[in-house]
Amino acid sequence: MTEVVATNQTILVVGGGISGMTAALEAAETGAQVVLVEKRPYLGGRVSQLYKYFPKLCHPTCGLEINQRRAKMNPNLTIITGAEVSKVEGEAGNYTATVKLTPTYVNDNCTACGECAKAVEAEFDDEYNYGLSKRKGAYLPHVMAHPMKYVLDPSIIGTDDAQKAKDACKYDAIDLDDTEKEIQFPAGAIVWATGWKPYDAAKIQPYGYDRFENVITNVEFERMADPKGPTGGKIVRPSDGKEAKNVAFIQCAGSRDRNHLYHCSRICCMASLKQTHYVVDAYGDDAQVSIYYIDIRAIDRFEDFYQTVKDMDNVKFIKSKVASITRGEDDNPCLNGVDTEGYHRYANEHDLVVLATGMEPSVSIDSFPVDVEINREGFIEPAEKNGGVFAAGCASDALDVNRAVQSATGAALKAIQVVNRVARAEG
Amino acid sequence: MSEMNKAMIEQYRNSFLSEVEANVEEGEWVKMCMQCGVCSGSCPLGKHWAHPPQEIFMMIRAGKRDEVLTSDSMWMCTSCYNCIVRCPRQLPITHIMHGLATYAKKLGLTPKNQPTAKFAEIFWNNMMKKGRVNELKLGLSLYFKDGFGPGIKEALRNKDLGMKMMKAKRMAASEFFGGHGVKDVSGLQKMIKKAQELEDARMKKFD
Ligand SMILES: Cc1cc2nc3c(=O)[nH]c(=O)nc-3n(C[C@H](O)[C@H](O)[C@H](O)COP(=O)(O)OP(=O)(O)OC[C@H]3O[C@@H](n4cnc5c(N)ncnc54)[C@H](O)[C@@H]3O)c2cc1C
């Protein structure tokens, strides 16, 4: 897949998360030529790592599947996975993109039979599960991965495991001589949809994410609640595997904080309300949830969702940003602070604490591969200077899926306008 | 009730927040507080006081003038800076606490026999006598700098007096000098008096 057919009427979409997929499909379905470049070996981005979506509590796989089917059917859309856009030069109607192709050592012959994974021995942290479990050195990134292809971890290349994997493959799908490549191709307009990453919780030193096993993040909790996840959907304490029935959420962990992220990440209040459902669904009346918050930001029509959770008898809302976490009895995290409704000092122990960490842009301000206007928070601002580059989804702001998809559709339209102009000029 | 206090109450009858913004060092930051509680939860001494910083800021906004200014809470602050380091809005909490203490003192509202206030007064008087303090320990100098310095700091902002005041501050903060006084004690006293006058004048200007 190193040959890319593209012209200056092609729309390049950078990032194959829900936003990039949406922009690419919307544009391709109007007849535009689209190349979608995704860094990971599969499409879907971060939503593929969520268990359920607020507000409907449906499964993200459903929407992703529809998109994947649309993608397969569309001849105007070229998808390159395992590819990172490292540089973009030029101007609207005339860009050149440089793309780095990471070797996966597995070609399109792969049937996902899984024999290679059985043959190899070395294990690695599974990034799909945010390190909560291990995976082999030959692996399927996740069960719904698209493309449905195994991948070899680069660190087994040159070890016995690599040969074992190759020997196990009956379909001649493994090529150990695969190398990193760099390709260049033209594009007329670009949709920038590189998304977000979770804020590094270890930086919030007083919460001891790196010291206390039973302090985890909200993205990890999504994996834990997923029956296909590392605990088989059981909500348990990492320290001893015991059921975690008394769960606390700490809101604004890293967001709305000048020492960390300036912005409100917008989705983490809703994410914690959603995750409260996970706990209550798992343990019923035995569940005890405490949400420590500054204020709950359940915007517009999400208010109902908030009310439903508020009405649950076993859910407590404590208006206070937790000051610190210390080790309590039995590895219980102990939350210390002062509440704003009465200024009472508390020291509350819980089985498990979930930090509602925020979203920061996945591409760092200092290493942006394209010259665009970036705000203090690291998101792309609409600006004259951006030319034919349009931000979509969480590359433009902290957004939920609904809003990310809306912004992606808008970006697709703007990109189409640019390549249409090019087409008219060239007659 | 001091004359000045009466005047202040008249001027700001309805808005203690405006009064704090105008007359308390860093007071204009109070409205930035989002009541998250991290400062109170991080304060190592807060549990021994009537009102942690977060509550003081809320009381200011609620117009609880007497309760705030007669409180001993701000006198208990040890300038550990835990709150400043943690505040998500980066309020200069320590400075506001000391600013409130200084302001309360100026208005004669300091609680009777408040030990820190008392100590500060002795310290100040001691220093004003000769322009220098005996056996100045680091803790003392720190306290002086943040707890009783706003008068001097204000004068520092005054361009004419700036250089001379800097000198005075260096001498006051130094722990190397024994019982000697400054060369021109009465000059220093005049200077401080002038600085205080300037500060008082500045306060009255806001309305
Ligand atoms: C704990 C949590 C729970 C959430 N739950 C919900 C929910 O229930 N409902 C909801 O609506 N929203 C939810 N969200 C928000 C949701 O995750 C985002 O709205 C969504 O992921 C945005 O998608 P995106 O495509 O913009 O970004 P991403 O999902 O981050 O996708 C970006 C893609 O770009 C790729 N990429 C990055 N850089 C490059 C590059 N240089 N070249 C090529 N590719 C690149 C990445 O690999 C990635 O696949 C939740 C968020 C969190 C943190």
Ligand code: SF4
């Ligand atoms: S690489 Fe070969 S052995 Fe591994 S899953 Fe694919 S087809 Fe099966």
Ligand code: SF4
């Ligand atoms: S959405 Fe809620 S938890 Fe997230 S940053 Fe905003 S207020 Fe804090």
Ligand code: SF4
């Ligand atoms: S930490 Fe800052 S924002 Fe929070 S209550 Fe204290 S002063 Fe206000």
Ligand code: SF4
């Ligand atoms: S500086 Fe003062 S108010 Fe702030 S934490 Fe320390 S003692 Fe408390």
